[in-house]
Amino acid sequence: MPSYALLILPAFNRVYGESSIRLTRSELAAFAERALKADISDIEDTTIGGVPYVTFDASATLAEDDVALLSNLSSVYALYQVEGDLLRPLTVRPLDRLSSDLITIQKYAGKTNEHFTKLLLNVTVLASDSKLNDRLAVFDPMCGRGTTLNQALMYGYDAAGIEIDGKDFDAYTLFLKTWLKNKRFKHTAEVVPVRRERALVGRRLNVTFGVTKEEYKAGDVQQVAVVSSDTLRAREFFKPRTFDVIVTDAPYGVQHGSKGGQGLSRSPLELLDQALPAWAELLRPGGAIGISWNTYGGSRTDLAEILEKSGLEVVTYPEFEHWVDQAIVRDIMVARKPA
Template sequence: MPQYAILVQPSANRVYSRNAARLTRNELLGLDELLLDGRLRALGGPVERTMGGVPYLVVPVAAPEPEDLRVLANLSSLFALFELRDDGALVPLDLERLDRYDDDLLTILKYVGKTNEQLTRLLLNLTAAAATTREGFLGSRLRVLDPMCGRGTTLNQALMYGWDAYGVDVDRRDVEAYTAFAARWLQDKRLKHRSGSTRLRVAGKTLGRRTTFTLAADKELFRAGDVQTLEVTQGDTLDVDRMYRAGFFDVVVADAPYGIQHGSVTGPRTPSRAPGDLLADALPGWVTVLRRGGALGLSWNTKVLPRQDLVAMLVDAGLEPLDGDPFLDLAHRVDQAIDRDVVVARKPR
């Protein structure tokens, strides 16, 4: 039976690197369950294997479809894909990734507290796969919201995939830093785009300031109206359901605060330092703007919010958490104070 060997991408973060093969294996099994009808698991699933002192994931395949390979190509920690022959030879395969832009869109911004780009891609992959079909994942323009977008790691990954990216964050400095980066990057890459900024007012109340970019990968697409939207609002995540209409988004993803001060600073509400309290307050609004059949994905620190408590919140908000084996083995250590986990939940149709 033919086999593929996935070379796991090295990471500058040594702690993440130690978990990368396991996390990628579970990501692949999750994508297999959601997009590939479980075909890979039926053949035994991916197996971690070291060849030449380097970690690989070896995947048995049977008459793979081209679209299956396109799904594999977008794995978060895939560095290269090979056909593994019976004699042990590794034959490199061309990858057809979703990536539309140069990878410096993801890597050029460096700052304290930035979410690991591989983890961001893993979270977005699994959440988008839960919200759509294989054809939708590979060919649709999904609308992605990060309601705690910070300096835009998730937004950049969504843009890279050719999707529409929307972000909300209460921190004015983070939003200004990200919008300045986006404007400069678009100019440096000479990408055709338009931009504008305005005050966001609803029912006579100012909810924040919004900056919107309309862009395309080339001039022909822009002229044809085949454009992407990047929109960032400096405002309170608790007001998301007032900023956007119900059911507007296919995917909502967020890397929740790990226990540092983070909360509402506008309006009559009192800021909360507890991530659990913030999520409990914010989830109803996030679910409102998520379409039926869409999915929400969160990464968070289990040392400040146990998994069972977060899952209970998601259920109370009307979501259906995914509980298959791959989705229950994504926890990993970040540092002494942070054990990070990932959860994905669907909104019923």
Template sequence: MRYALLLAPSANRVYTRSAAGLASSELKAFGTKVEETIVLGGLSYLVFEGEPESLPRLANLSSVCAIFELHGNDMLRPIGEPPLAHFDDDLLTIQKYAGKTNEHFTKLLLNVTALASSWDFLQRKFVVLDPVAGRGTTLNQALMYGWDAIGIEIDGKHVEAYAAFMKTYLQRKRIKHTADTTPVRRDGRRLGRRFDASIAGSQQVTLFDADTVEARKLMKAHCVDLIVADLPYNVVHKIGSPTQLLRAALPGWVELLRPGGALGMSWNTHLAPREQAITLLEEAGLRVSEGFDGFEHWVDQGITRDIVVARK
């Protein structure tokens, strides 16, 4: 079958300009190639071939507004395949703050990381770790998929803001849950705090207020399936640049990753070229996945963002 993908609009106009190219690269990661772009009724559509069995996965594309069967060159039949959505979409959109990553990009990064793992996208309840979690956009996207989420964030104010948001959100939606913040100690030393929420007895989200370099001390080895890290673009960690942070933190992150799991990260290429990022991942014992490229795009003055994905 031939299908036509209508891209979802984004409030971020800069991201919208890159959306078609990013969607083409994401479709490639899903095993599908864009054949052409057509315009019908003043709207642009990405045309691709695929099997009907692939539609449940493709419904979760990060920038999809709708997918249609394309008959001839101008007749569209809507496909009613729903995406994974265990919560209302305001779980992702209600939070507004300076520096928040576009929700479409967060979903894109999570998608391609899951696709690079050894497991089927729709057949596993993944455990996702965001080791630089900020205020939890990646954690919330994992929850949307019905997965479990773990985050590490060094800024205690971000952790407090996320804990307050999740408690309020779950209460207002009248979702059964328990939530608490407790200290984290190892060998008599305080490493930080942790916020835990058990949601409807079926999902778990944890956010550590701690240094990501200490990740291995916070959790057991081989406890996560995916690591998704949107690295700070112009922010210097207390131990140095993002490159220095990766050198210090990657060994611990990789120990937490199950064999067959995948790590996906985005970063500012002005701070480190793609080749350097790949070298750091390979030195940590990961194998960079082929076919997960074409994601480099301009974000702002001094920031060009790219994605690299690797499997353990």
């Protein structure tokens, strides 16, 4: 039975780095259950040459398609086949079609770790009827400064989002326009007002770009649409059954992503309870929604009830709960929309 070893990508965030091996085991188990052709067993933490790895056995030598899928694990740095005391490197072929600085350049307080964002997107796509290498449409209904949107773009997907904080909307608009210009990608980018019955209800960033001039001319483009407005109004800006997956990292405190009373005052689960019915309408049948949240703000049972009340089916996944700081223990829940 062939054995393999995953070398974990070093995490700049020390706390996340301490959880990354355990999260990689859980992510690998999700890939094995839902995507890989080979059967995977004996997923373990192993130290080789003083360096931590995640090792596993396969029922047969991994085919090229399986190696390509494993190349997209959120924290994988390299993949080896174990041959006695030696490691034989396998050629990884991740989906990423854009340079990594799209993900790493932005630095700001509260930014979600990009490895975790990739993990959340991966396990959500795996729960849907889509494949990771399909051309998908991804929606983040609380998109902040666009970490999820940028990871979707890295995979070649189309990305859409909504964000109530005008400063975050402006920051992402400036960043993406500047990044596309600096990369010399052929593109169009504009911010337009959105009106309903002559009243201004938001602003919308529309971006279309091609990785090469030839792709752009041929219409082989990626699209970004971001709205500056309240997520509870998402149905006013996007059509039903538009998105293959919805992925969002719910802010962790009381100050949250929707206006209620004075300022941003809805609790996380209260907001999700009110927003999820509209989000579910935007999801295509067979699509999936992945939410990360602070468990101090609500239990798995509470969130599962909200998802199920919106007509979604909660997916059973391995353990993804991990400590972030003394006020935040983060977890993931994924649910499907019946086909």
